[in-house]
Amino acid sequence: MTLKDNDFDISQWADDAYVKKYVESVDIIIPDRRVFLDILSTFFATNFSKGVRVLDLGSGDGFFIERLLNIDDSIDAVLVDASPEMLRKAGDRLSAFENISFVESTFEGLLDDALPQELEGGFDLIISSLAIHHIALNRRGELFARIHSLLKDGGRFINFDISMSISDGLEDFYIKLWEERVIRLSKASGIEVDYKSFMAKHSDRDHHDKLSTLDGQLSTLRDASFKEVDVYYKHGLFAVYGGLRKGGSCGG
Numbered sequence: 196m197t198l199k200d201n202d203f204d205i206s207q208w209a210d211d212a213y214v215k216k217y218v219e220s221v222d223i224i225i226p227d228r229r230v231f232l233d234i235l236s237t238f239f240a241t242n243f244s245k246g247v248r249v250l251d252l253g254s255g256d257g258f259f260i261e262r263l264l265n266i267d268d269s270i271d272a273v274l275v276d277a278s279p280e281m282l283r284k285a286g287d288r289l290s291a292f293e294n295i296s297f298v299e300s301t302f303e304g305l306l307d308d309a310l311p312q313e314l315e316g317g318f319d320l321i322i323s324s325l326a327i328h329h330i331a332l333n334r335r336g337e338l339f340a341r342i343h344s345l346l347k348d349g350g351r352f353i354n355f356d357i358s359m360s361i362s363d364g365l366e367d368f369y370i371k372l373w374e375e376r377v378i379r380l381s382k383a384s385g386i387e388v389d390y391k392s393f394m395a396k397h398s399d400r401d402h403h404d405k406l407s408t409l410d411g412q413l414s415t416l417r418d419a420s421f422k423e424v425d426v427y428y429k430h431g432l433f434a435v436y437g438g439l440r441k442g443g444s445c446g447g
């Protein structure tokens with residue numbers, strides 16, 4: 196599938212040097228990503244058994260799918276990302292596993308173009324980490340509805356993402372919490388990262404305009420027909436939440 200003109204092409208994710216820097220420092224600059232890894236593992240183990248089809252939207256370098264495959268190597272996984280460099284890294288990381296497909300597409304492409312054949316047939320589980328906030332706010336509802344349509348009846352969606360705070364006071368508090376954790380982790384690991392410039396991007400208009408509150412994201416999920424919508428974890432700006440598809444046949 197080819198990329199269409201959209202925000203992705205002018206974003207930092209289209210720059211391979213930025214991708215490299217992100218992958219090298221992400222464990223320090225986003226402490227809750229590791230928390231999500233553990234939540235995802237338990238979520239997977241409690242909800243699913245053998246022969247599961249999993250889709251990762253904005254998969255990056257395949258970090259989360261690798262964890263799931265280490266729990267159950269019978270998983271059939273599809274990774275979607277708009278960055279060829281991320282998908283190349285994911286290919287390297289997952290080279291020992293079978294039944295893995297890679298789809299180079301933007302989220303916008305998944306809404307506007309014909310569905311790639313790898314995404315047909317229904318998924319038991321759709322996961323995403325720190326990616327969905329990159330699609331424009333006015334398309335978030337369409338994307339959640341598409342995710343719902345790609346799930347089998349009884350399938351689940353779990354998303355780890357950043358939110359907009361509900362007040363400036365809370366935003367300052369959450370930013371401070373985030374910064375303190377990053378500094379502590381950086382000191383403990385001895386790894387120095389340019390966290391200030393990374394965190395400054397969060398306040399860039401470009402980035403901030405695409406964020407919605409956590410409540411807003413949960414409402415959008417409910418509007419997209421998800422059931423059992425709930426927050427599984429929240430720490431400052433970061434949250435893990437999800438929903439269930441119940442009833443109806445898969446449209447993917």
Ligand SMILES: C[S@@+](CC[C@H](N)C(=O)[O-])C[C@H]1O[C@@H](n2cnc3c(N)ncnc32)[C@H](O)[C@@H]1O
Nearest residue numbers: 203208253254255277278301302324325326329
């Ligand atoms: C912060 S990284 C997260 C990667 C991975 N999920 C993780 O948590 O390590 C965001 C990912 O979203 C992808 N991305 C950004 N905008 C996108 C878009 N419009 N459509 C599809 N992927 C996009 C980037 O290429 C990148 O891999």
